[in-house]
Amino acid sequence: MEEFKTYVLKEPIGVVGLITPWNYPLLMATWKVAPALAAGCTAVLKPSELASLTCLELGAICEEVGLPSGVLNIITGLGPDAGAPIASHPHVDKIAFTGSTATGKTIMTAAAQMVKPVSLELGGKSPLVIFDDVADIDKAVEWAMFGCFFNSGQVCSATSRLLLHEKIAERFLDRLVEWAKNIKISDPLEEGCRLGSVISKGQYEKIKKFISTARSEGATILHGGDRPKHLGKGFFIEPTIITDVSTSMQIWREEVFGPVICVKVFKTESEAVELANDTHYGLAGGVISDDLERCERIAKVIHSGIVWINCSQPTLVQAPWGGNKRSGFGRELGEW
Numbered sequence: 001m002e003e004f005k006t007y008v009l010k011e012p013i014g015v016v017g018l019i020t021p022w023n024y025p026l027l028m029a030t031w032k033v034a035p036a037l038a039a040g041c042t043a044v045l046k047p048s049e050l051a052s053l054t055c056l057e058l059g060a061i062c063e064e065v066g067l068p069s070g071v072l073n074i075i076t077g078l079g080p081d082a083g084a085p086i087a088s089h090p091h092v093d094k095i096a097f098t099g100s101t102a103t104g105k106t107i108m109t110a111a112a113q114m115v116k117p118v119s120l121e122l123g124g125k126s127p128l129v130i131f132d133d134v135a136d137i138d139k140a141v142e143w144a145m146f147g148c149f150f151n152s153g154q155v156c157s158a159t160s161r162l163l164l165h166e167k168i169a170e171r172f173l174d175r176l177v178e179w180a181k182n183i184k185i186s187d188p189l190e191e192g193c194r195l196g197s198v199i200s201k202g203q204y205e206k207i208k209k210f211i212s213t214a215r216s217e218g219a220t221i222l223h224g225g226d227r228p229k230h231l232g233k234g235f236f237i238e239p240t241i242i243t244d245v246s247t248s249m250q251i252w253r254e255e256v257f258g259p260v261i262c263v264k265v266f267k268t269e270s271e272a273v274e275l276a277n278d279t280h281y282g283l284a285g286g287v288i289s290d291d292l293e294r295c296e297r298i299a300k301v302i303h304s305g306i307v308w309i310n311c312s313q314p315t316l317v318q319a320p321w322g323g324n325k326r327s328g329f330g331r332e333l334g335e336w
């Protein structure tokens with residue numbers, strides 16, 4: 001056997017198509033552009049039609065610092081016009097997509113025609129489980145709020161399904177409503193703003209529809225659900241807390257992508273895990289408990305790519321990012 005040698009050669013895959021969403025337009029682009037270029041690929045970036053400007057600025061900066069022409073190419077436009085041709089193009093060797101599960105399926109179908117590899121960072125409906133042993137309830141309430149209302153809830157990993165142990169549920173919800181009432185909702189450029197408008201009229205109407213469907217299906221809008229009274233125009237929605245939710249309701253099952261949290265109460269750890277995993281998605285999840293062994297135990301059985309312990313949302317570049325199930329596959333960031 002001494003005369004044989006075997007080794008792995010890491011080489012650039014070629015031209016990569018990078019299709020990104022509007023909710024963190026520059027961040028989602030840089031998560032893809034930097035590793036693609038570092039790996040020696042050339043890239044075609046298609047930012048969202050709702051938020052293209054920061055990506056065009058990224059292109060201008062790359063040009064300014066001397067990136068050779070043609071290495072990073074940025075195409076703006078609507079998904080079917082500018083994104084679909086990238087997915088189906090025979091000279092694009094791989095697609096890295098971040099966006100909704102519905103678009104992810106379309107892109108995967110197009111790429112499959114050429115057996116083109118894809119990585120998909122898709123939507124979520126992530127749970128945050130809170131146990132009765134938490135001594136600092138206010139801290140847990142703060143994480144629950146941040147986990148779902150941050151960026152006006154337009155976060156793929158938003159922990160939008162809140163699971164509360166029955167012994168603390170009433171007290172927790174009282175505090176959550178109290179905190180939600182005190183969130184400053186305003187023009188994001190105003191000092192102290194904590195909740196801005198959502199991206200577009202379409203998104204605003206979609207969120208309002210989710211809330212009205214929840215109400216008509218029998219859920220209770222415990223707080224919010226409407227436009228804030230002091231804001232007559234703009235696509236503002238109050239932080240919304242929904243209770244009396246059943247697992248068959250749309251609000252429990254589908255991604256809202258707005259400042260809307262739905263709540264269920266559990267009795268036992270196994271019931272909490274069952275509810276946490278009761279979703280087609282598998283992007284993220286969180287557990288809050290003063291018992292770290294319990295946290296570790298739960299983190300291992302939540303079927304998602306990311307699980308937060310005693311927090312929700314902090315994202316470290318050292319750790320891989322990505323989902324399971326209908327939240328996609330492939331990982332960004334980190335080493336693994």
Ligand SMILES: NC(=O)c1ccc[n+]([C@@H]2O[C@H](COP(=O)([O-])OP(=O)(O)OC[C@H]3O[C@@H](n4cnc5c(N)ncnc54)[C@H](O)[C@@H]3O)[C@@H](O)[C@H]2O)c1
Nearest residue numbers: 020021022047048079080083084099100103121122123156
């Ligand atoms: N998993 C993650 O890391 C992550 C991060 C951010 C956002 N998201 C998800 O993104 C979604 C919100 O973003 P969105 O509304 O921009 O998503 P989207 O799927 O509507 O659009 C995403 C991108 O795909 C393009 N596109 C649309 N149709 C296309 C087609 N047929 N072919 C090719 N490209 C097409 C759009 O123009 C846009 O650039 C949410 O579901 C959210 O959870 C996921």
Ligand SMILES: C[N+](C)(C)CC=O
Nearest residue numbers: 023024154155156157
């Ligand atoms: C990855 N993250 C949380 C920054 C944006 C998701 O929507």
